[in-house]
Amino acid sequence: MRIFVCGMGVVGRAVCELLASRGPELRSRYGVPLTLAGVSDSRAIVLAGSDSAELDPLAVVAAKQAGKLGTMEGAMPAALPPRELAGRCQTLGIDVFVDCSPTDLKTAAMPTERMLAMLALRIGVVSVNKGPLATAMPALLEAARYNQVQLRFSGTVGGGTPVLATGSTLNRGETVTAIRGIVNGTTNFILWKMATERWAFDVALAEAQRLGYAETDPTADVDGWDAAAKVVILANAVLGIRATVQQVSVTGIRGVTPERIASAAAAGKVVKLIAGASAAGLTVAPQEVDAAGPLNTSGSLNAVEFTLSSGAVVAITGRGAGGVETASAVLRDLIDIGTMR
Numbered sequence: 001m002r003i004f005v006c007g008m009g010v011v012g013r014a015v016c017e018l019l020a021s022r023g024p025e026l027r028s029r030y031g032v033p034l035t036l037a038g039v040s041d042s043r044a045i046v047l048a049g050s051d052s053a054e055l056d057p058l059a060v061v062a063a064k065q066a067g068k069l070g071t072m073e074g075a076m077p078a079a080l081p082p083r084e085l086a087g088r089c090q091t092l093g094i095d096v097f098v099d100c101s102p103t104d105l106k107t108a109a110m111p112t113e114r115m116l117a118m119l120a121l122r123i124g125v126v127s128v129n130k131g132p133l134a135t136a137m138p139a140l141l142e143a144a145r146y147n148q149v150q151l152r153f154s155g156t157v158g159g160g161t162p163v164l165a166t167g168s169t170l171n172r173g174e175t176v177t178a179i180r181g182i183v184n185g186t187t188n189f190i191l192w193k194m195a196t197e198r199w200a201f202d203v204a205l206a207e208a209q210r211l212g213y214a215e216t217d218p219t220a221d222v223d224g225w226d227a228a229a230k231v232v233i234l235a236n237a238v239l240g241i242r243a244t245v246q247q248v249s250v251t252g253i254r255g256v257t258p259e260r261i262a263s264a265a266a267a268g269k270v271v272k273l274i275a276g277a278s279a280a281g282l283t284v285a286p287q288e289v290d291a292a293g294p295l296n297t298s299g300s301l302n303a304v305e306f307t308l309s310s311g312a313v314v315a316i317t318g319r320g321a322g323g324v325e326t327a328s329a330v331l332r333d334l335i336d337i338g339t340m341r
Contacts, residue, residue, distance in 0.1 A: 004038035007100035014327035016057035032338030044070035051093035086117035134229035152333035160325025161318030167238035178278035185300030185320035223252035
């Protein structure tokens with residue numbers, strides 16, 4: 001199976017490294033050969049020379065780290081329009097386009113157009129970029145259905161924790177009727193520090209930035225938009241609710257005070273940024289949850305509860321984003337696509 005990796009940041013490089021280290025094992029175990037036939041970053045596109053040629057994943061990573069991706073054989077400027085890029089991928093026999101480019105809800109139009117162009121030519125898509133899914137998931141799902149091609153995105157929610165897979169599995173026996181949980185590790189770390197160290201929000205945020213949990217511009221995390229994107233993906237994929245991020249009621253954690261944290265603690269509660277989805281709507285907001293319950297996770301851990309039609313509640317807890325964890329989710333998606341062919 002020939003793949004194109006778009007985006008050579010932490011996740012994209014980790015995907016290439018896993019292709020190199022685990023490719024032979026995965027081919028032997030699942031009968032799915034994974035061949036790298038194209039990559040791109042914000043400046044360059046590198047394509048294999050023919051539909052039988054391939055790129056060396058480790059050579060690609062080395063070139064990227066040296067700032068020389070654009071000097072590799074087959075390199076060209078990264079200014080190809082989406083339809084032209086999709087056409088070249090089709091000519092090279094590329095089966096799956098893997099989007100590891102950064103998530104930005106404000107600039108999601110271009111990666112969305114790119115994905116739609118790939119799907120239109122019956123090239124499968126695996127995405128860890130949440131932007132297109134948050135803003136245009138119903139259209140992407142319909143394009144995949146119409147063109148009878150796979151659209152996978154298990155790395156967008158939970159990273160190394162199989163949140164989406166768990167929801168899909170639960171739907172086989174019963175019906176998942178509601179989802180709620182912590183899907184953003186940065187805000188969980190901040191609120192956890194505010195509760196355990198009695199820090200103010202600004203102090204906890206600064207610590208999260210120092211440790212690399214939060215970006216220099218933490219807007220997407222602390223204002224709730226990353227969680228909103230993820231709850232849209234969960235609603236579409238697990239609940240069958242055709243929604244976009246514009247339909248989510250979003251409140252971030254900037255307004256959470258030490259006084260609110262202390263008041264919750266006195267009542268046996270903790271404050272968490274909770275993303276929720278049900279037939280009643282999609283929300284992201286700070287809420288008080290039981291201190292002894294499964295949603296009281298420490299550090300940057302995620303936790304999600306699925307409510308079933310029987311009334312049962314199933315919880316899953318684990319790590320959220322991370323380069324290797326998210327890249328592993330990409331490989332799972334690729335194997336799933338390959339075994340269905």
